[in-house]
Amino acid sequence: MTIDRGVPPQPGGHRGGRTVTEGGEATPADGRLLLTLQAFCETHERAWHGFALTQVGSDQDAALVVAGMKAHLRQRWALALRQEIPATYAWRLLKEHVAAWMLHTGRRQPALLESAVLDTVVRRLRAGRPGDGRRELPEGRGLHTAILGLPERQHDVIVLRYVLDMDEEEIAQYLGRPAATVRSHLRHAHRNLARALELPEPADSQGAP
Template sequence: MVQLPQLPKAFWAFHDQYYRAYRRYAHLHLGDAHAAGELVHRVLMHLAMNWAHLMEEANPAASAWALLKETVAGELKLQGRQPAMPETAILQLVMRAVLESSRHEFEVIESALGLYPAIARLPERQFDVLVLRHVLGFSTDTTARIMGVTEATVRSHRHLARRKVAKELGIALDADCDDEE
C-alpha cells in the first residue's frame, strides 16, 4: 500500500480559504458545477503536490490564482468553447437582484446583453475584480485575498473597470458609485 505524504496544515488552511471561491469562479466560466469541482480539485492537488515550491513564490496566492485561471482557460480551449459566463453571470445577477430588490441590479440586467462583452474587453485584472466583486458577490478584502493583491489594488481596478463599462454602455454613474457596499 502506497503511503501518501501528510499535507501541511498551511495547505489545508489555504484549501479552506480558497476552495469555495475557486469553485464558484470555475463554475461561472465552465457552466457546470460538477466539472468546476473536478477542475478545482485538480488545481488544489497540483498545489498540494508542489506546496513547497508554491511557498517559495513571492506571492503564493497570486500564483495559485494564476494557475486556476490558466487551468480554466485550458479546459475551455480543450472543449473548444467560450466561457459560459454570459449565461451563468446573468442568472446570478437575476438571483441577486431578486434577493436584494435593488433597482441598480435590475438596470444592469436590462443591459446584460451588452454587459458581458463590455466586461470581457476589460484588462485581465479589472475583469477579475468585476467578476469576483459584482458577479460572485465577494467583498473587497476577500477579492484581494483570492487574487493575491491589496485591497487598494482591488478598489483601483474596480473603479477603473466600472468607469470603462459604464462609458461603453452609456450608463451614468453616481458620484458615490465607488463607495464600498
C-alpha cells in the same frame, strides 16, 4: 471532439500526471505540509469553485477544474509556501486550469453570469443617480459582453466582488495587489461598463485617473 469529464485537463494540454509547468517539484510527503495544504484548500475552495463556475458554466465542470488545480497545487505546494502570498499563486494556477479547460472543450468565451448578478452590477453602476432607476435594465448578454471586454484585472475584480461577494481586502489577497489597487480596478471597471452600456458614469469613478 468527445470530452472525457472523468479527468480534468491540465495546462499544456495533458490530462492527469505531471504538467509542463511543474518544474520538477515533488509531491509533499511531509504530513504537516499536507495538513497545511488541506486547510488552505478548505479556506479557498468556495472562491475557486465560484470563479470556475462563471467560466465553465456547470457545477460538474467547475468541480473538475478545481480538482485538477488542487492536484497541481499539491505537487507545487512547497513552492507555493515560498511565495509572498500563496493565495495569489493558487489563483494563477486556477486561471491556468480554467484556460486549459476552455481550450480543450472548445469554449471561446466564459459562461454567462447569473442574471441576478448582472442586475446587481447595473444597480451599482446607477448608484447615486436619482431617477435613473426608471430606465430599463440592459439585456444580460449585453452586460456580459461588456464584462468580457474588460481588461483581465478589472474582469476578475468584478467577478470576485459581485459573483463571489468578496470585500476588497479578500480580493487583494487573491490577486496579490494592495486593496487601494483593487479599489482602483473597481472604479475603472465601473466606468468602462457604464460607457459600454451607455449609462452615466458612477459618481465615484468620475475624475478617476
